[in-house]
Amino acid sequence: MGLSFNPADYDQELAAKRQRLIDLLVPFNAPEPQVFSSPTEHFRLRAEFRLWYQDGQAHYAMFEPGEKYKAVLIEQLPIASRRINELMGPLLEACKAEPLLGRKLFQIEFLTTLSGEALVTLCYHRPIDEQWDAAAQVLAEQLGIMLIGRSRGRKRVLQRDHVVEELQVADRTWSYQQVEGGFTQPNGHVNQHMLSWALDAVGENTDDLLELYCGNGNFTLPLSTRFRKVMATELSKSSVRSAIANLEMNQVDNVTLIRLASEEVTQALTGVREFRRLQGIDLSSYDFGTVFVDPPRAGLDPATLELVRRYQRILYISCNPETLANNLAELDSTHRITRCALFDQFPYTHHMESGVLLERR
Template identity: 65%
Template sequence: MSSVFDPSAYQSLLAPKVERLRELLAPFSAPEPVVFESPREHYRLRAEFRLWREDGQRHYAMFAPGEKHKAILIEDFPIASQRINALMPRLKAAWQASETLSNRLFQVEFLTTLAGDAMITLCYHRPLDDEWEAAARELTAELDVSLVGRSKGKRLVIGRDYAVEKLDVAGRTFSYRQPEGAFTQPNGAVNQKMLNWAFEAIGERDDDLLELYCGNGNFTLPLATRVRQVLATEISKTSVNAALHNLDENGVDNVRLVRLSAEELTEALNEVRPFRRLQGIDLKSYQFGTVFVDPPRAGMDPDTCELTRRFERILYISCNPETLAANIAQLHDTHRIERCALFDQFPYTHHMESGVLLVRR
């Protein structure tokens, strides 16, 4: 299925994804997936453009996969948020009017939120000087955004180096700091649906939760309100710092966060070797009932997958249904699929996000 923006074709493009997930999970007697649709347009909160010179001007541009020399010039971007579409022509006019802003500018990144915040990153093939900073401050005030300038080995921040998001889960609003350059869910409306699905799927528990790959705490915050306590892991220092801020900002005080990879935590729980970063944490004091995983596209490695088998419940969010199916195949003899969902994070493409709740047989 090729990427094509056509809101009238939305359902016909979604149907093959639903069928694909059904087929992949059919060997495991999965229930019918609950399907969470995306807004038809203005759903993407992030956008990244290269700049392409034509007729003496720089234009927003994208390239087809594998094609580096034939640019597709972009004037507007209907899949991106309304805020991004409003900012694009104003930013373009600013760099066209200013040699200081346009000189050696080669890439622009936008990050917006459902809460209305916006941050722009400008990337340069030259050092950034005081003249650039003065022009950038004027631009920041004019556009009402935060702005980050990047050049080799240097980063200048005008305003904040993060955007603020607010997401509603089961009647409560959670606030998130989303750092520049760190991963965030691109489709905010569908992300909010994922959070609510996960919140409902885990249920009200009187035991503990282990979370692997917690990122900035996207799922951690609401899920922590459903359990006694949480041990969460994340390897990215930027994401760990954001998650710690987000926990504090939202008054969530039953989470311990450690900067370990899923593989390292597996070694710790299997008592293969000790880790200084776990100093002061008694792993044996936890009464884990559920493990929550949201791994990268490669899925869980075999050892981590084997670790999750110990838990009564495995709540799994996946950005790759093939590796999800492979992981479930490893666990199928001890766990069955109780819930299944498809989240259409990436409409008009073949990509999908899915979720399953596995419970011990």
């Protein structure tokens, strides 16, 4: 996204995204997509700023794409959450006033939640130690935030290294541990729409769900209420740790979480290879009727495509509509699209999230 945007253009830009998705899905006779819009301002829960020094004074700065040496100085960022905008000025002024906080500070990262929590990471070109801790603790208490300090090879955590988000999905509130530096959906309002749509799309089921790329359990938690059992897989160790914490925090007991890549899941389920991480798990006890995938931008690899083709229903959330269309071309011979949605996670950019429910022909 460029740093210049106009909320008055939002509806037109969203309409263009909708048409782009429709055009990509024409070959597959997809139904009309449901469109879930974003707030036009204060929608982004994360923000990262470099510090730019002019006349010895630090300023927040961002850079237009491809212009890494041409700083745009910023005092407020309307696309960022209101909490981020409230904190920007007081935080920077406090760092300017206290050398233990401000000396060789080069980057500030904000992570906020719809539930009101804020975690700020201060990044330094110098070592930080217990003296930094004492000054940072005073600042954290003044602003009502959690603070982390980072310098080369060092990480100083005050309070905790994560926020706890609360998302309303259907008639239930779910709590999520979101770790500093880990992946989380940046647009909380649209994330709630995504989760609610996925829950509605799968309906009530008496069989089981296979989930690939489960991350921190963003979708896993609400989807667990619609199936007998869930087997969820994720490769990232930090995401697995958060997913386990989130299952425990929400008292979800019908999910088995396995740290495997999607290719390894394919090998395990097709009997090609055995994995030590699957010891004690009876794969034959699962009756998978639905597979849920939320892959990276590259989409599904050929082996995973062949795996998901085996199931009656495929729920596919995509962050790249072009690779989604490529994958659908492979699945079209066995499955048809019965539901479709556009989620505007990233207003004022060409990026968009989409979702399709495919059912066996």
